[in-house]
Amino acid sequence: MSNERDTTRIVRSWLEEGADRIPDRVLDVVEARLHATPQRRAGWLARRFSIMNRTTVRYGLGAAAIIFVLVLGSRFLPTSNTGGPQPTPTPTPEPTPAPLTGTDRNLAAGTYRAGDPFLFPLEATVPAGFRGHIGGPYYVDLYPDSRAGGLFFIVFDEVSVDPCDASKGMTTVPATGERGAKTAADLVTALSEMPGIEVSDVSDVTVSGYTGTSLTITAPDSFAGCNLGPDGYVLWRLPLRANFAMTEGQVYRLWVLDVVGPRLQQDQRLVIMLDETGSNETQRAELRAVFDSIRILPAS
Amino acid sequence: MSLAVATGDRLHAVAHRILRDTDLAEDATQQALLAIWRDLPQLRDPARFEAWSYRLLVRACYAEARRSRTRAPNLRLLPTDEPMAGDALHSIHDRDQLERGFRRLSVDHRAVVVLHHYMDMTLPEVADALGIPEGTVRSRLHYAMRGLRAALDADARPPVREVAQ
DSSP: OOOHHHHHHHHHHHHHSSOOSOOHHHHHHHHHHHTTOOOOOOHHHHHHGGGSOHHHHHHHHHHHHHHHHHHHOGGGSOOTTTTSSOOOOOOOOOOOOEEOOSSOEEEOSEEEEEOTTSSSOEEEEEOTTEEEEEEETTEEEEEETTOSOEEEEEOOOEEESOTTBGGGOEEEOOOOSGGGOOOHHHHHHHHHTSTTOEEEEEEEEEETTEEEEEEEEEOOSOOTTOBOBTTBEEEEEOTTOOEEEEOTTOEEEEEEEEEEOSSTTOEEEEEEEEEOTTOOHHHHHHHHHHHHTOEEOOOO | OHHHHHHHHHHHHHHHHHHOOHHHHHHHHHHHHHHHHHHGGGOSOGGGHHHHHHHHHHHHHHHHHHHHHHHOSSOOOOOSOSOOOSTTSOOHHHHHHHHHHHHHSOHHHHHHHIIIIISOOOHHHHHHHHTSOHHHHHHHHHHHHHHHHHHHHHTTSOOOOOOOO
16 A cells, blocks of 8 residues: 555656657747737726826736746747737627538628638638638638639648649748748748749738738740640649649739648648639629638637 | 746646646647737736746646547557656556546646646645635645555556456
8 A cells, every 4th residue: 555655756756757848839839829819908907097006007017028028938029020919800790600611602691611621710701692612621712603713722832843844743842930830931932933923012911910921923924835734834732632723824812821720730821812813893892802801710 | 038948848847747648738838828928918916927827727728638538538648768757656557557547637636736746836826826725725636646546556456457348
């Protein structure tokens, strides 16, 4: 029989085993998610302000903030190029969004949520006359029934070495972020260096609280002389080997965002692609409105 | 930055010992750090930061443990390739029995054991961190240690052949 002292000694010894260092990837994820995590207002501050010395209040909050900076390090301070904490989605009083499903179907006007299995849960509001579905972990689409363009949410790491020459195959976009993280900048660089593709209107953006880069890519006016494969002028390939191609002179507007996936190891980029091919002014306005309604939700 | 890492390490170490699972502990630590950030403006007394952070961490551990029950019936064992900590840990059997006994405890009970016996917090400090009366801490600790002692004593009994389920 163990006596109490033995048990305590053994338990204490046993508890000494185990992890005692926080993995960098956990800190990376926290850092990424801070941008989309609004701080709660200090209700007690408003209530107590009248009986507390202003300096005391300021000192207390300041000290707490300093502690947190010490806890998490300066890595979590806003970076200069973002100009401060990222804007976060404003809660709306709309009804619960309807789930987008794996079946491509007509959608009634309203807000839809693309959840599992897509890697990055998100919501968007569509007008009447739209279709959409979740094509798997790496693909969601929302597009007008007329099929004049659409919005596509895609995740990929492979791009064509040369879209004009299928024999050169695909290459994996380098991951040059901290500790090998995949960054939006890596993908933007890869697209910018892709032969034959014209890249324009490059700018830093924030979409639903996530930072990234927007750019316009334009395919050559002619593919004459190209050695194309069965899928045509392929730019990139999704992980499940679905190729994305462009037609001659086609234009895509891309938002490449740094988004952290639902699991710690899934640091990823989310690409939102706006295709306005064949759309009229009204349809373009609708697509833009759908884009403006996008809310990328925290992964849970 | 060294202090930052040290504090993150401290939270993660506690989560790992409460949950006994690497993935769950990482998720709990992550959630706790985000909760700390989110609720920081509501912290009235900066001097209570440490105790407050433990409370958020234990909440996150509780949530992760609850989620894990829907994900998988069993938690994964800690890696066993680390050196034994001294001669107090008599055998692999002790370790296994402790592991099993510990898993039978609720997160509430585990938290008290870890904060008191691993973090060396006094019972009033544990009570303050968890936001519960000191008597409750004492009771939970007693119950938990009794369970662990029973688990260790089971090791001394004649081995029982396990029947495959």
